[in-house]
Amino acid sequence: MNYIAAIGLEVHVQLKTRSKMFCACPNAYGAPPNTHTCPTCLGLPGALPAMNEEALRMTVLTGLMLDCDIADVSKFDRKNYFYPDLAKNYQISQYDAPLCTNGRVPLHDVAYPQDAQTAIATSGKTVNLVRIHLEEDVAKSFHFETTTGIDFNRAGTPLMEIVSQPEIASPDEAFAYLTSLKQILICGGISDADMEKGQLRCDCNVSVRAATQAELGAKVEIKNMNSISGVRRALRFEIERQIALLESGATIQQETRGWNDDAGETFLMRSKESAHDYRYFPDPDLLPIATHALLADVRARVPELPAAKRMRFVEQYGVSGYDAGVLTHDLAVAAYFERAAEHSPKPKSVANWILNDLQSALSAAGISVGDCPIPPEALEELVGLIDAGRISGKQAKEVFAEMFETSRPAGVIVKERGLEQVSDVAAIEALCDNAIAANPKPAADYRAGNAASLNFLTGQVMKLSKGKANPQIVTEILTRKLKE
Amino acid sequence: MAETTDLDVAYVARLARLQVSDDERRTFQAQLGDVLRYAAKLAEVNVQDVEAAAHAVPMFNVFREDRPRDWFTADEALQNAPRSANDLFIVTKVVE
Numbered sequence: 001m002n003y004i005a006a007i008g009l010e011v012h013v014q015l016k017t018r019s020k021m022f023c024a025c026p027n028a029y030g031a032p033p034n035t036h037t038c039p040t041c042l043g044l045p046g047a048l049p050a051m052n053e054e055a056l057r058m059t060v061l062t063g064l065m066l067d068c069d070i071a072d073v074s075k076f077d078r079k080n081y082f083y084p085d086l087a088k089n090y091q092i093s094q095y096d097a098p099l100c101t102n103g104r105v106p107l108h109d110v111a112y113p114q115d116a117q118t119a120i121a122t123s124g125k126t127v128n129l130v131r132i133h134l135e136e137d138v139a140k141s142f143h144f145e146t147t148t149g150i151d152f153n154r155a156g157t158p159l160m161e162i163v164s165q166p167e168i169a170s171p172d173e174a175f176a177y178l179t180s181l182k183q184i185l186i187c188g189g190i191s192d193a194d195m196e197k198g199q200l201r202c203d204c205n206v207s208v209r210a211a212t213q214a215e216l217g218a219k220v221e222i223k224n225m226n227s228i229s230g231v232r233r234a235l236r237f238e239i240e241r242q243i244a245l246l247e248s249g250a251t252i253q254q255e256t257r258g259w260n261d262d263a264g265e266t267f268l269m270r271s272k273e274s275a276h277d278y279r280y281f282p283d284p285d286l287l288p289i290a291t292h293a294l295l296a297d298v299r300a301r302v303p304e305l306p307a308a309k310r311m312r313f314v315e316q317y318g319v320s321g322y323d324a325g326v327l328t329h330d331l332a333v334a335a336y337f338e339r340a341a342e343h344s345p346k347p348k349s350v351a352n353w354i355l356n357d358l359q360s361a362l363s364a365a366g367i368s369v370g371d372c373p374i375p376p377e378a379l380e381e382l383v384g385l386i387d388a389g390r391i392s393g394k395q396a397k398e399v400f401a402e403m404f405e406t407s408r409p410a411g412v413i414v415k416e417r418g419l420e421q422v423s424d425v426a427a428i429e430a431l432c433d434n435a436i437a438a439n440p441k442p443a444a445d446y447r448a449g450n451a452a453s454l455n456f457l458t459g460q461v462m463k464l465s466k467g468k469a470n471p472q473i474v475t476e477i478l479t480r481k482l483k484e
Numbered sequence: 485m486a487e488t489t490d491l492d493v494a495y496v497a498r499l500a501r502l503q504v505s506d507d508e509r510r511t512f513q514a515q516l517g518d519v520l521r522y523a524a525k526l527a528e529v530n531v532q533d534v535e536a537a538a539h540a541v542p543m544f545n546v547f548r549e550d551r552p553r554d555w556f557t558a559d560e561a562l563q564n565a566p567r568s569a570n571d572l573f574i575v576t577k578v579v580e
Contacts, residue, residue, distance in 0.1 A: 017560040019552040026552040034562060038555035042563075052551035075538045082501055084575045142572065143579060149572030152561065278501060282538035290544040484488075 002211040003246065005239045007174050008166035009231075011181060012159050012201040013191045014137065015058050019343050021136045021158040022049030022286075024093060029197070033151040041156035043087030048285050051076075053294075055158035058190050059099045059134045060291060060298045062160060065188050068103030068132060070295065075288040076134075079278045084150055085138040095280040098133035099291065105129065105164070106307055110325035111179035116172040120369055127177050130163040130469065147440060160190075166216060167207060171235035178202065178228045183306050187331055195227050202231055208242040208252070217242070218252040222266055224259045234259040238266050311335060317347035331360075331367045339376035340383075349383045355396070361404050373407045374400075382410040389470060395419050420468060425477070428461070428469050432477045435460040454478060491516055 009254055017027050023040035039047035063070050077095040104126045112120055139155040142150050142239040162181065168174050182193040182200060202225055209217035222238055225231045237259075257266040304312070306328050313324035313334075328334045337354055341347035358379065362369060382403065386396050391414055399413050406413075415422055435457055436443045446453040454475065461474045493513045497504045504512065558571040567574040 017550050019548075019550050024548065024551060024553045025555060028552075032558060034556070034558040035554075035571075037561040042556075050548040051546070052550050053547035073544075077561070079501075084573075084578055096520070141578070143577065146577055147567075147574050147578075148577050149570065149574055152574055203569060279499065284539070287541075287543050287546045290536055293545050 001247075003208050003239075003243045004211050005169060005206060005208050005235075005242075007168035007235060008169075008205040009168065009174060009177060010163045010203040010205070011151040011162045011164075012137075012177070012203075013062075013162065013193060014199045015047070015055050015158040015160055016189065016191050017052055017054050017058070017158055019052060021052050021055050021134070022156055023047075024050075025153075025156065028153075033149075034153065036153040037155075041087075042152055043089075045320050049092060049283075051286060051289070052158060055134060056289060057298050057301075058158075058188075059132060059160050059296055060294050061188055061301055062162070062185065062190055063100030063103060063132055064298060064302050065184050066100075066103040066105060066129060066132070066162075068100035068129065069237055070291050071097060071099055071101065072292070073097065073288050073290055074099045076283045076286045077280045078283050078470070079135075079280055081276055081278060083138070084148060085141050085155070087139070087152065087155065091136060091138065092283055092286070093135035093280075094133035094237070097194040097288075098131045099289070100132035101130070101131070103129040105177055105181050107173065107176040107180050108306065108325055110329050111176040111183070111418045112172055113175050113229070116175075121170065121173070125173070127167050127173075128165045130165055132160060132162050135159050135161060166207070171232040171239070174204065174235055175228055175232045178231060180306075181226075183329065183331075187303050187306060188301075189303075195225075195230075198226075204231060204235060204238075206235060206238050206242070208239055208246065210246075218254045218291055220252065220254065221256045222259055223256065223269065226261070230259065230261050233261070233264065234266060241266065259335070292375055301365060313337075317341050317351065319348055319351045323351050323355060329352060330369065332468060336372065336376050338367050340380045342380075344380045344383055346387050349387065350380060353379060353383060353400070357400055361400075365404075374403050375407075376404070378403060378407075385410055385414060390414070391419055392471070418466075418468070425473065428465070428473055428477055429481075431461050431464045431469065432457075432474065432481055434464060436478075436481060443482060454482075457482075491520060 019025065020036075020041060023038050025036045025038050025041055040049055054464070060070055062068075064290050074094065075097045075482075076092050078090040078257060079093045079095070079480065080090045082089055084126060094197050106126045107124075109117060109120055109123055137154050137157045137159040139150050139152040141150055149335075164177065168177055178200075185191050185193045185200075191199050193311050204222045204225070205219050206222065207217035207219045209215070220238065220242065222234050238257070245252055254270060255271045255388050256269045258269045309328045310321070310324040313319055313327060314321055317337075319327065326333075327337050333354065337351060340354070341350045344350050358369075358372070358374070382396060382399060385391050385395060385399075391399065395414075398417075399410050399419065402408070402413050403410060439460060442453040442456050446457070458471060458474050461478065462469055462471060465474075493504070493509050493516065497509070497512075550567065562568040562571065562573065565573045
């Protein structure tokens with residue numbers, strides 16, 4: 001039997017604000033434990049929350065970037081449950097009036113895993129969203145042998161939750177969804193969205209059903225993935241597990257499972273019976289939000305999104321759609337390209353140098369484009385030298401390698417190494433005359449119809465010029481002279 | 485009277501992590517039922533022309549600027565902690 005999977009993702013994003021969501025403690029990672037705390041985020045009696053306006057703006061901005069409907073009026077609710085990482089015994093969250101609803105994430109081909117880019121099932125797919133809401137993050141727990149230690153530095157920091165429709169059809173699409181979403185979040189300055197640092201966290205809801213069945217199968221939630229490729233692996237495992245269960249005639253239970261990346265498998269965390277009852281109600285300490293007061297300001301902050309940037313790169317610089325996708329995949333690479341291509345008459349060549357030589361040199365050296373030893377203007381100069389015929393493509397590779405190593409400008413290196421190609425026709429003519437005079441036999445052979453002899457003579461001229469003559473011009477002159 | 489409310493005291497007690505005896509459960513069922521009936525009087529008011537609101541005052545957008553400040557040191561934060569070690573609050577081991 002054929003089976004199909006339906007995947008919905010709940011993505012939690014840490015916002016890059018300077019202070020926490022409901023108090024002014026710093027929102028910063030890596031401080032000594034419990035030093036970013038105050039009565040509010042420790043849940044001490046009588047402490048009152050006060051909303052961080054910037055966190056609201058960032059959430060609305062995310063909503064605008066993802067084409068959501070922005071609520072006219074929104075509010076915060078209390079989600080009640082007991083857990084030591086939550087000092088108040090409730091989390092301030094949003095229940096029935098989230099800041100954003102609907103919206104969509106477009107999946108670009110380059111966002112798929114590299115080994116899956118040649119076989120994308122639905123190219124150009126968009127995944128619809130259910131909602132985006134804002135809440136407070138909880139404290140961080142450290143589990144020891146017999147006890148648990150709690151650090152409240154993260155408690156109360158702004159956390160945005162983006163919920164997708166269960167429209168993702170495969171682990172590869174989930175990967176593309178997260179990669180595309182991450183790119184947009186970085187682009188808007190919302191978050192650095194690094195999963196390994198916990199800045200972006202993802203829960204997957206996955207169900208499998210027979211291809212002939214219309215309604216969704218029982219939903220299994222998977223937690224604990226800490227990388228985008230981990231999400232892909234977990235989903236692959238879980239879909240196979242569920243198909244095997246269905247094949248054996250068993251039914252799938254609604255449950256929550258964890259992902260063990262080392263073992264490469266999911267494990268049961270809790271079944272449906274212990275599902276929570278959160279008793280949501282409006283937080284009486286916080287007044288509702290009328291978003292019109294935020295919108296004008298936030299609209300002005302909507303950046304050029306990756307999809308628009310790709311289209312512009314194709315139009316403005318004449319690069320291919322695929323190259324535009326790779327160039328805009330990383331915002332820093334896109335900015336580097338624009339600075340190098342801005343004044344270059346050959347933006348396509350600039351793109352090729354970035355996509356091939358520069359990218360592989362960077363990855364070999366293990367550094368990001370932000371720390372690239374070759375400034376964009378220097379790469380533009382190198383491409384200009386090739387374009388003007390002053391150095392050959394082969395020589396350019398040498399120059400590039402030295403530029404990468406020493407950060408010195410292309411022009412200086414070319415001069416120092418005496419690499420400059422000689423395109424001076426008079427000088428080359430003299431060298432050609434010498435070569436023909438010194439090699440009468442190959443010259444005669446060529447005149448007798450042996451075309452290969454021309455290569456030999458070209459080689460001789462190149463030798464005389466110490467490799468500096470422009471080989472194209474040499475061949476032209478030799479051909480002309482031998483026909484005289 | 486108490487049976488007219490749909491309050492399940494045993495369930496709410498479980499959610500609130502409270503242990504109540506059967507006697508207490510019956511007492512609270514009656515008492516909380518009276519409280520709920522008292523509040524239910526509000527349902528008798530005609531609110532046809534009143535717009536729904538989550539708050540009593542028509543007030544919106546009380547915001548704080550995103551400017552951080554320091555408050556507690558770790559020692560101060562841990563002053564009320566029954567147990568602490570290495571600047572962390574220590575609790576009975578919990579693993580979800």
